[in-house]
Amino acid sequence: MEPRTLQLMEQQTQQQIEDGGNNQAAGTNNRWAPTPPQLRILKGLYYDKGFKYPTPEQIQEICLHLKQYGQIEDKNVFFWFQNLKARERQKLKEFRNVPVGGSLDLNFGSTSSTDDGRSIDLNFGSRVGYGVDPYSSSPFNTNTSTTSFGTTGGQSFMEQRGGDHQEIETLPLFPMHGEDIFGNMKTTSEGGSGYDGNSRISLELSLNSYKDADMA
């Protein structure tokens, strides 16, 4: 169990009363649910085609297409893919702790295909390879390792993400002026006791290459 100590926060009920204009009953049901045709198409994309990383453009395209089968928005498509990927990943991860005896390992291929029946699960996805120490760098580690591991798994059709620019222009980035964003003066007038917390933070953040170059 987890001690959920919470009581005083504002409860931001995140609601999404967006009425796409074609909603069935605003207020009664504000959560999107795929219609059968929509679900079939989505699954077809995901499983049959191994289409798992739609670009924003493709998301829109899919969404547009799906609109003829019911109200839907881009974000629904987006989340659908995200969730499906995440949950499959999660399932695999659970599996890795094989309670059955000894060691073992990959054995992936448990794509559940529920209602539609046509999911074939060609698991040749695009870039798979999580599960092998995905975390190797700290948020602000001191080395921008450009050794991007091969993401090219073996896409048969095309790359789902073609463009790339990534111009890394690291600039010196000038410090600010005297006053802080809150309007206070940061004149170290804390009583001479040294200005606290800038012991580690400063250099960690700076290598993030803020793209700018300005000065007042």
Next chain:
Amino acid sequence: MEPRTLQLMEQQTQQQIEDGGNNQAAGTNNRWAPTPPQLRILKGLYYDKGFKYPTPEQIQEICLHLKQYGQIEDKNVFFWFQNLKARERQKLKEFRNVPVGGSLDLNFGSTSSTDDGRSIDLNFGSRVGYGVDPYSSSPFNTNTSTTSFGTTGGQSFMEQRGGDHQEIETLPLFPMHGEDIFGNMKTTSEGGSGYDGNSRISLELSLNSYKDADMA
């Protein structure tokens, strides 16, 4: 995984297990969540002041300031801004790019494969101009705050870093193929008077001080 049962349907509280003042075991919950005051301040900076590109120094400063409202680290502030920017931008981006989806030809079933398509559907436009939460059908966001500010105040009324960051450049995006994912041509059949005529207005009530104030 452990099925976290526990209280149901009554806890609308988001996920802020960490509250200012009394923090609990950091081992149970490792993910930072802004406390209401922190969130208010951050949003105030971002939306109300248009403060979107904090320098590392400013991040420190903000963090320092926010520490009185709960445990927080620099990287949290950093990520917060970065995520918000990214998600807001993605929204805008999808809004303006509706180019050829061009990709993949999927045809698993329905959709007559009218091969060849060159589906250029740009400009399915309905609304132009992204002043205030222009898009509700984007993957992200949707303004979760019920109590605080409105969302999105435009995208740039003031840059605190001089440079011109958000240059809206319509990326070229060379199409790869013609047909869309479904093999159809999307002929801009948006004439249907619109499923998404949503006009989500979001007025932004400006708050006066980002200093304190307890949450309700």
Next chain:
DNA sequence: GGTTTATGAATGAAAG
């Protein structure tokens, strides 16, 4: 009808 499950939605964190 209360509980469990599946899944949509949100967002912090991280990778590239």
Next chain:
DNA sequence: CTTTCATTCATAAACC
């Protein structure tokens, strides 16, 4: 900066 991963919240549908 852009995209993806991980975790959690929320909720409707399924279950008992």
